Amino acid sequence: MPAPLPSDLSAFDWPAAPGWAGGGAGKGGGDDATAEEAAFRAGAALAHLHMVMARPDLPLALWRDRLALGAATANAGISGRREGLPDLRDALHLARPGDRPGPAGEIYRAWRRAVTRPLTLRALAPGLPGLPGAASDVVAPGLMRSGPPVARAAGMLETVLTEAPRAETAALILADAALARALGWDRIVPLLATELAPRDLRRDGEELRHACHRAVALAAARAAGLAQELTRGAARLRAVAPKLRARRAGEAVALFLTHDALAPAALRPMMSDRAARRLCDRLVSLGALRELTGRDSFRLYGL
Known part of the structure; x- marks a missing residue:
């Protein structure tokens, strides 16, 4: 039988997010929220996620690693790849030293590297596929741009895809980096890739910002749920370790x-x-x- 959880369940009294904070339809469509409503939901969901991330019992590195896998799976689909989550795990873990993991595996490697690195272009750029060196002059200022967090992420997404239209992975990673930097986080939390649809990446201006607000509201709510799930799992693993x-x-x-x-x-x-x-x-x-x-x-x- 599974090991019992610790008797002090107060460790799992999570700050509850209001149901409307992650509201809206699924990826890429059907949400009739106005731009103002979408921005409000995104802000509420991010505020709740910020509180969740501050919990000392959350295994942050594991959480980011699991989120990176989800982002890479969605990113592979956006890039026209058919590999699913199990395929990406296999591409990484079953490869021999020196093997190339294939295009989808490279996307996964890029996300795994990104969630461990500081939020600077110098630290992130070496692992970003498809980002030309010449793009640095226009991309780097985007990480320092002022303004609301999601708007900064959308601006980064638009900037990178304007310079390199096929560099979806680099664009999504740098957009999440811009979001994390604006929120005062020290590492990327993969959010945008999991909820943006391919057609969203062809938007610009207000339409793109609206799509990013909707995506962030959904992704932040799901990331908070994953954090709770992994925190419970980590407590169980620590509880059985003495055995x-x-x-x-x-x-x-x-x-x-x-x-x-x-x-x-x-x-x-x-x-x-x-x-x-x-x-x-x-x-x-x-x-x-x-x-x-x-x-x-x-x-x-x-x-």
């Missing part, structure tokens, strides 16, 4: 608290292959991890 007898099991647990998924081979610096597989299976049996692939071999594990 683990494997040598250096604590270090393995710490890795699972910072990564979306890991193969047992990722634990090799700490233990043998056999011990790593046994530890992962033990954590699954305790309800602290999930096996994410459904395969008999080349398995991946995560919260």
